[in-house]
Structure formats: structure tokens, C-alpha cells
Amino acid sequence: MIKKSKIIFAVVGVLLSNCNAQKEETHLENSLRAPAYPLVTIDPNTSAWSYADNLYDESIKHWTGKNFPLLGVIKVDGQLYRFMGKEEVELLPLSPTGDNLAWDARYVTSTPGANWNKLDFDDKGWRSGKAPFGTKINEPRTVTNWEDEKIWVRREIILNEDLTDNDVYLEFTHDDDAILYVNGMEVVNTGNKTGKNTKIKLSDEVVKTLKKGKNLLAGYCHNRVANGFFDFGLSKEKEGQTFFANTAKQTSADVQATQTHYTFACGPVDLKVTFTAPMFLDDLELMSRPVNYLTYEIKASDNAEHQVEVYFEASPNWALDSPLQESTTEAFEDNNLVFLKTGSKNQDVLGKKGDDLRIDWGYFYMVADKQNTTYQIGESSVIRSSFIKNSEADVKNGEGKNQLSLTKKITLKNTHTDKIMLGYDDVFSIQYFGENLRPYWNAGGKSSIVEAFHKSYTQYKDIKAKSTAFDHKLMSDFTKEGGKDYAELCALAYRQAIAAHKLVKAPNGDLLLLSKENDSNGSIGTVDVTYPSAPLFLYYNPELAKALLNFIFYYSESGKWTKPFAAHDIGTYPLANGQTYGGDMPVEESGNMLILTNAIAEMEGDAKYAEKHWSVLTTWVDYLVENGLDPDNQLCTDDFAGHFAHNANLSIKAILGIASYGNLAKMLGKDDVASKYTNIAKGMAKEWKQMAKDGDHYKLTFDKPDTWSQKYNLVWDKIFDMGIFDADIAQDEIAYYLTKQNVYGLPLDSREAYTKSDWIFWTATLAPDLSTFQKFISPVHQFMHNTTDRVPMSDWIYTDKPERRGFKARSVVGGYFIKMLAGKVK
Structure with a gap:
């Protein structure tokens, strides 16, 4: 059943010190509309971003573009407001990309005859091969080596249904230029650029051509210099129920060096959400500790009392290279904290190398203090319905596509501030000339991720104040040295630059x-x-x-x-x-x-x-x-x-x-x-x-x-x-x-x-x-x-x-x- 703490803890204290409050008064806002907003930034594997103007417009994503679902919903007097993430629409593969399974293709590397992209074209003279195509020495996901300048690929697919009136997507990865066709109709022309895991929704006109039986996906790719790669596939949306259609109204987004701040209007309450990554380069233990904070501050805008619940839901995708992999989930309590944990079933430590990969060993954690907290593990439809109905659902530790959720219940009289922690224990980070190395924060193997979370919880007040002071100083100093545009760009660059590294000994x-x-x-x-x-x-x-x-x-x-x-x-x-x-x-x-x-x-x-x-x-x-x-x-x-x-x-x-x-x-x-x-x-x-x-x-x-x-x-x-x-x-x-x-x-x-x-x-x-x-x-x-x-x-x-x-x-x-x-x- 839902676990609920029976111990009421004393109030932890104010969020920020008086000194830090003074910094807030002189806060130098970043006016840059970021191309993407850094949220959880730990290392190249655990690097989550919002790719949209509003935090609720899209699913949170890994830097590679694959979804790292993280939902945030606030319930105010029974009314729901989604403020973070988007309920993920499951895509059912019709002809999957080569992420998990190579696919059969016919291809040539010299200019083919006319109508090569049509279903009735005779491709008997073409070579047969398995996709993805690429330069094997630099693209480990490559199945068929491709070192020529250009390639033309035909992929015949058999559909078991007519797809008219379905939402169908083409997913593709290309390096460099690509042109893609569905049943002879051009649907993508990238021009001179590269891209990975791009998804486009096909127009109704194109979808109408996708009939039961044989169909054709065709593509051309131009490798201009080196590192060629080409892969594409087709999927459709799975019909499903939406639980959190109503959104809050985002009123601001502000990227600082170590923090990203959002504010929302949620009916009669205002919500501030802050993501904090304490990446201080003069504190290597803290910089490498794989724990970030999500702080939320709720304030009644009408000075009335409100019953408020805040719901966070994370997906096993955070610990998987592909959402098709099997995962395990677990919930446990340790002293004053509750831990939700997920990881791959296989746990092939340091078993993969390459660019377009996500980590699939070690474990992702979502952690909170137990005070007024309930938590659930289960299918998304079950735990979302449970939150809406204020009902209880089973905690299903074990295997399966189970989501992780935390809910905080608050009687709001004025202002309430709290936090959750998000982190990742990769166990071993790097293989260095044959020897597996642990992350710097646990180089000797004598600590544990549970200890790291407890330390982060205890140090939160000081770390949050230090982050705010650091962010203010960067914006102030950099504006003086290079101007406001310069300072804003550097604030956005800070976490990106550091999180593209891993520190080990x-x-x-x-x-x-x-x-x-x-x-x-x-x-x-x-x-x-x-x-x-x-x-x-x-x-x-x-x-x-x-x-x-x-x-x-x-x-x-x-x-x-x-x-x-x-x-x-x-x-x-x-x-x-x-x-x-x-x-x-x-x-x-x-x-x-x-x-x-x-x-x-x-x-x-x-x-x-x-x-x-x-x-x-x-x-x-x-x-x-x-x-x-x-x-x-x-x-x-x-x-x-x-x-x-x-x-x-x-x-x-x-x-x-x-x-x-x-x-x-x-x-x-x-x-x-x-x-x-x-x-x-x-x-x-x-x-x-x-x-x-x-x-x-x-x-x-x-x-x-x-x-x-x-x-x-x-x-x-x-x-x-x-x-x-x-x-x-x-x-x-x-x-x-x-x-x-x-x-x-x-x-x-x-x-x-x-x-x-x-x-x-x-x-x-x-x-x-x-x-x-x-x-x-x-x-x-x-x-x-x-x-x-x-x-x-x-x-x-x-x-x-x-x-x-x-x-x-x-x-x-x-x-x-x-x-x-x-x-x-x-």
C-alpha cells in the first residue's frame, strides 16, 4: 500500500539565509530565451533538459533528445495544474529504427535511376545490408559500414493495418544531409546539417498512402566529411488516457549558472520551481556528487488557506538506453528519507560505448523527506488515477514498466517551501586502460549513494544559499567585464560545459x-x-x-x-x-x-x-x-x-x-x-x-x-x-x-x-x-x-x-x- 510517514518532523528552517535573501533582492535575471533549459545536470549520462519555452510544453529530455519523463502536478483545492513535463504518448514501432534491432535494406552508393524512391522500382541490382549505416570506426551503432560520400537506401515494410486517421511519426538520425520519402512522397529535406533521434509527425496526405500490405521508406544521405550515419523508422501513437491535461500558467523562466528558476500561476496560488546543480569547481566532492535539487515554493496569492498536493512522477527511462529495455523498481525508507529507485534488469556495467547512448547500468533515484509524503510505484495510469482520486494503490517493487511517484500534502496558509532530490549512482563511471573506475565522490568505494543523499539533504540550506550567491556574482562580474549578453550566455554555458565531463581519479x-x-x-x-x-x-x-x-x-x-x-x-x-x-x-x-x-x-x-x-x-x-x-x-x-x-x-x-x-x-x-x-x-x-x-x-x-x-x-x-x-x-x-x-x-x-x-x-x-x-x-x-x-x-x-x-x-x-x-x- 501507499507508504506514509507516521513521524512529524520539526520544520527544517527557512530556505535561504538573510544574506542570501539580500542576494535575491538584487537578483540579476537572465532575459535569454534558452534554446533548451538545463534541469538536472550531473554528467554526460544524467543530463536532463526542457526543450520548450514552457516547462510543461514537452516531456523532459536527455541531451540526445530521448525522453526522460519527469512530471510535476500541483493540486489546489482539488483542481489539477500540470507545471512540469508532459504525459508521454507511447509510440508503437511499426518499423523500428536500429536502436535495438538492425533492419534489412537495399542500398547503393552511386546515383540510382529515376523513381528509386517509389515502391514499384526494381532494386534487384542494389546491394543488401543491415541498417544502421555508418562509419564503424567512429559510430559504434553502425551495422553496415558506409564510407562513401553518398548513400541511397530503400526499406520495404509490411503493415498489418491501414493507418488512415492514425498519428504516425517518422524517426531518423542523419550525418550529414538527408532526404526521406514515404511511398514516394518527400517528407524530410534537412539541408546541410546533422541530427539525431528526430521525430516528425507525418501529414494526413502522407498517412493516407500507408495501406495494409507492402509500403516503402526511402532515404538519401550525404556524408560531407566524416562520421557518416543513417537510420530511420516508422511508429504510431498508442491511444491512451490523459490525466493532467490542464496546465499551470508559466510566468517566467530564468537560467543562472547553477540554477534554473520557473514561476507559475496555479489558480489561487503561485508556484516557484528551482532546479539546482551545485557544480562548484572549487569543491570537487560536491561538484561530482550525483545529486541535484528540485525546490518548490508555494504561496497563496489570495492570502486564504488552501489544501495543496504536489505530485512528482519519474520514468525508468532515466536508467535505460532504450525504453524497450526491461527495468526494476524499488521503494525503501532510510531514517528520515524515502527513496524511489529504478534501473535496468540487465545491469551490464560499462557494457556500451558510443555517442547516441544513455546509461543502462546503475540506478536513478528520486528522494524526499518522509514528512507528509506518500509514494507509489506502478503503471502510470494506476498511480495517476490514485493521485487524482486520493486513493491508495499498491507499491509494486520489482520488474515491469513501473513509474515512480512522490506526493506531498500541504495545508497552505501563507508560504510553503520544500524540495525533492534527483540523482544517479552509476557505480562505475569509466574504464581507464582496462581498469574500471568509480566516480570521484566515491573513488575509494567506501561511501554509498544513500549516504550521499543524506549528506545533500543535511547540507541543502548552505548549498542553496551558496548557489544563489554564486549565480549573482557570475552575472554581476561577467556583465561588468563583457556586457549583459555575454553574462547571460556564460550563465547558460556553465552547467552544459561541466556536465559534459566525468571526474574520476x-x-x-x-x-x-x-x-x-x-x-x-x-x-x-x-x-x-x-x-x-x-x-x-x-x-x-x-x-x-x-x-x-x-x-x-x-x-x-x-x-x-x-x-x-x-x-x-x-x-x-x-x-x-x-x-x-x-x-x-x-x-x-x-x-x-x-x-x-x-x-x-x-x-x-x-x-x-x-x-x-x-x-x-x-x-x-x-x-x-x-x-x-x-x-x-x-x-x-x-x-x-x-x-x-x-x-x-x-x-x-x-x-x-x-x-x-x-x-x-x-x-x-x-x-x-x-x-x-x-x-x-x-x-x-x-x-x-x-x-x-x-x-x-x-x-x-x-x-x-x-x-x-x-x-x-x-x-x-x-x-x-x-x-x-x-x-x-x-x-x-x-x-x-x-x-x-x-x-x-x-x-x-x-x-x-x-x-x-x-x-x-x-x-x-x-x-x-x-x-x-x-x-x-x-x-x-x-x-x-x-x-x-x-x-x-x-x-x-x-x-x-x-x-x-x-x-x-x-x-x-x-x-x-x-x-x-x-x-x-x-
Whole structure:
């Protein structure tokens, strides 16, 4: 039966200290309409967002776009108001995507004949294969390897019913461009972009063609550079009952660095809901503790007494890669707390790797104090009906598609504040060169998730006050340094950047802050993802900047990586057993490692960290001396429009990498070495200027006049006053860039209209004054405010339309903090 606490606890205390209340009075609201709102942000696996303007418009989603259902409903004097999430409409697969089961297809990789997308087309000459199609080395879900530039796919499906008058959806994943057809009718044309787990509702006209018997889904995909992937399928809505159709009225949404605030009108009461993720980079135990808070404050707007109930419901999807997996659920009490727990039945710990995956080992928890609390586990229709009718339902511990719910009952006389806690125990987080590592908060295995929740409950008041003070300080300080648009973007970027990492401790005791290359290829510890994200960590805690580099140093120093340049990655998340990316980035990654090692030394005021790794740094710098001035045709972090040689911006990185080594040598008292490499860097910089000069600006590549690119790598020369490149280079570039801006920002280079938003912040930091800096930042703010792509912030976006080109939820938005880093150094 429903469990109800028989113990009445004393009032915990006021929500915020007097000091914090003063902060609330001067609260600096974020006016940005976020592309997606961060809600529960712990790590790449437990990362939940609202993709809509109103918290109740859509189901809460994982950053990959898969539903993480979390419902919130308030009952006021018997009237229901849904304020969070949406009752999930179950989709029944008609022809499932390849998430769980490969499907049969006919395909070709050269242009087919006319009408190839029609059911009666003769495809006997086509190859047979199992989908999904993709580049196996970088896309682990791939069944049939596809490395050609283009692919055409036909999928015949047999329907057992006529689907007229049904709501039918096409789900697809594509990298890059895709065109999809249903029975010969075009239903999707993405243009030049990527996407994962996209669902579109088919029009009535298309649905009418889906008759009983044989039908055809057909698709074309264009892999422009690398990491091709293509998968599609069909599903229909299952008819079901809606229990919570009536919604509250949302009156505000406000994203701060560690908190997201919502306010609602719910008839005669006002409701404030706050999601808090205490990600303080100077407190590693708390930062890595996998517990977030959901605080709710209810106030009677009419000063009358009301009977109020607050209902929260979570789905096992939080602990599953696919909703089709079997799960187990459990409820238990421990001292003053009630725990609702769910996880997969299989518990294949660290059994999967890849990008478009959700964790399916370990356990999700929803926790509350027992005072005035009831809880239920069961089928959604049963527990929702029970809440509405104030009846009791069985608690069904065990297997099955059971939902978890908590209900708080309140007699509201004025204002009431309470909380629940949401968290995840992944047990083991990372496999590091064959050894399974626990999360940092429990590195020694001597704690437990139950203890972590109790600690979070006890510390709530102080943590909440600290979060509010931190958020206020960030908005205030960043506004002074870069303007309000800058502060608002950084507030949104903060949790996204941190939650794209996992903090663990290596067997040798080193801190490891391992990124997941979200929405790209799923690599773990990618150096050219570390490089743009590093300013956030350099600004708040250089020890975490070291943790971004330690595993790459170990990889070379252990002899596991034997090439004379830095590796690209150490595996595919969460398996860090060695590089899995298909190509090397020799100049890119070596320059990144040298520059960031020098940045750590500058922030700490000594080069002891560099001294530990001097041998491998020397190997890398000598590689750059030989190969960095005029790089050959190789991969780099900006090769979206194709690989090319003679990359002028990549050359800057190499030169500043060499200069960084010279500076480190000077700090270590190696004067001869310092002089040698600093002079080499200065000499190369002079050559660079002659090679790259193109009238009033500098070229994209040394061999192509009438081209240009953002020279964002120059920013380190300015930040640390290295004196390697002539100052007029940056001045000329900034003036030129201002003539090339589009409505939503500065293109990455002269080849395409898209850009990388993180690099814009680096380029803008080269500006001579705040006014010019803001000219580059305001268009990015406008993009994020207006974009039609409702996903966690994308860093690869178009500058001439409010659409993303690809990527979302990546750590590289930590690069937005480079302006603050520059201000901290000067």
C-alpha cells in the first residue's frame, strides 16, 4: 500500500539565509530565451533538459533528445495544474529504427535511376545490408559500414493495418544531409546539417498512402566529411488516457549558472520551481556528487488557506538506453528519507560505448523527506488515477514498466517551501586502460549513494544559499567585464560545459576530467574539445585544467601512444582504453597541449606541472618546429568544410605552442632552452605574416588569396602578453571581421556561412575595447534567443539563419569564459 510517514518532523528552517535573501533582492535575471533549459545536470549520462519555452510544453529530455519523463502536478483545492513535463504518448514501432534491432535494406552508393524512391522500382541490382549505416570506426551503432560520400537506401515494410486517421511519426538520425520519402512522397529535406533521434509527425496526405500490405521508406544521405550515419523508422501513437491535461500558467523562466528558476500561476496560488546543480569547481566532492535539487515554493496569492498536493512522477527511462529495455523498481525508507529507485534488469556495467547512448547500468533515484509524503510505484495510469482520486494503490517493487511517484500534502496558509532530490549512482563511471573506475565522490568505494543523499539533504540550506550567491556574482562580474549578453550566455554555458565531463581519479592518483564528445562521435578525452573548453576550468580551478590533460600525458609517457605528437583522444565514452578516432591531428593536438600547459603555469605562477611532463613536451614541441609553420594536409578541429593544407590559423597554434614551451623553459630556469624556442617562435611569426598577408587581412590558407578565417588562436599571445606576433595583425583582422559579420555572427571562414560560436568568443577577446567585443557577442546572443533548433546550446551554427549546422550539449561552450580569463590575468 501507499507508504506514509507516521513521524512529524520539526520544520527544517527557512530556505535561504538573510544574506542570501539580500542576494535575491538584487537578483540579476537572465532575459535569454534558452534554446533548451538545463534541469538536472550531473554528467554526460544524467543530463536532463526542457526543450520548450514552457516547462510543461514537452516531456523532459536527455541531451540526445530521448525522453526522460519527469512530471510535476500541483493540486489546489482539488483542481489539477500540470507545471512540469508532459504525459508521454507511447509510440508503437511499426518499423523500428536500429536502436535495438538492425533492419534489412537495399542500398547503393552511386546515383540510382529515376523513381528509386517509389515502391514499384526494381532494386534487384542494389546491394543488401543491415541498417544502421555508418562509419564503424567512429559510430559504434553502425551495422553496415558506409564510407562513401553518398548513400541511397530503400526499406520495404509490411503493415498489418491501414493507418488512415492514425498519428504516425517518422524517426531518423542523419550525418550529414538527408532526404526521406514515404511511398514516394518527400517528407524530410534537412539541408546541410546533422541530427539525431528526430521525430516528425507525418501529414494526413502522407498517412493516407500507408495501406495494409507492402509500403516503402526511402532515404538519401550525404556524408560531407566524416562520421557518416543513417537510420530511420516508422511508429504510431498508442491511444491512451490523459490525466493532467490542464496546465499551470508559466510566468517566467530564468537560467543562472547553477540554477534554473520557473514561476507559475496555479489558480489561487503561485508556484516557484528551482532546479539546482551545485557544480562548484572549487569543491570537487560536491561538484561530482550525483545529486541535484528540485525546490518548490508555494504561496497563496489570495492570502486564504488552501489544501495543496504536489505530485512528482519519474520514468525508468532515466536508467535505460532504450525504453524497450526491461527495468526494476524499488521503494525503501532510510531514517528520515524515502527513496524511489529504478534501473535496468540487465545491469551490464560499462557494457556500451558510443555517442547516441544513455546509461543502462546503475540506478536513478528520486528522494524526499518522509514528512507528509506518500509514494507509489506502478503503471502510470494506476498511480495517476490514485493521485487524482486520493486513493491508495499498491507499491509494486520489482520488474515491469513501473513509474515512480512522490506526493506531498500541504495545508497552505501563507508560504510553503520544500524540495525533492534527483540523482544517479552509476557505480562505475569509466574504464581507464582496462581498469574500471568509480566516480570521484566515491573513488575509494567506501561511501554509498544513500549516504550521499543524506549528506545533500543535511547540507541543502548552505548549498542553496551558496548557489544563489554564486549565480549573482557570475552575472554581476561577467556583465561588468563583457556586457549583459555575454553574462547571460556564460550563465547558460556553465552547467552544459561541466556536465559534459566525468571526474574520476586514476589508479596513480591523478585527477581525470574526461569529456564526452557529445553529438559528434562520442570520443572520450578529445584534446581539441578540451582546448576550447579549458578557459572555464583555468578561470575557476587550474587543478581541473590539469585533470583535462593528465590522461593524454599518461597515454604517451606510458608508451601506450608512441607517435611523436599528442593523441586525439583515449577512446569512446566511457571506455578510455586508447584512441579510437580514425585520424590523427598532429599539429592541432600538440599545439593544444603545449598552449594549455603554459596557461596552467601562468595561472599558478610556476611551471612545476610542466616539469613533470618535460620529456614528452619536448617531443611535441620539436614536432611543431619541424612541421608547424606550414602544415600539410591533415585533420584539424575546423575541417568541417573539408581538409586542407597550409592552414594559417593552425600555423598560429603551432607557433604559439613553441612559444609556450619557451616560456615554460624560462619559468623553470632553462634560459638557453627558453631563448632558443622563443626565438624560433618569433622567427616563424615573421614568416607567417609574410605568407598570410592578403591586403587588409590575412588568408585562410597560405596558398589561397582572397580568403580569410578567424585567427582565434592569437588570443593566447594577447592574454599572456607573449609578444610573438605583431600587434597590428590582430587589429587588422578585427577590423576586417566586422565587415564580414552576418545577423547571427561571424562565419568561421570564407568557405561557408556557418561558424563555431566558441571561437567567436576567442576572436572577440582580441578586440581592443568592450564596445567592439560586444559587437561580436550580441549576434551570438540573438542566435541563441531566436534559434528554431530547441536543443542544448549548439556550437556549430549558421550565421545567416537561426539554425544549427550540427552539435549540441558539448563542453566547448566553456570557451565562452575566455574573456573572463583574460580579465583575470591582466
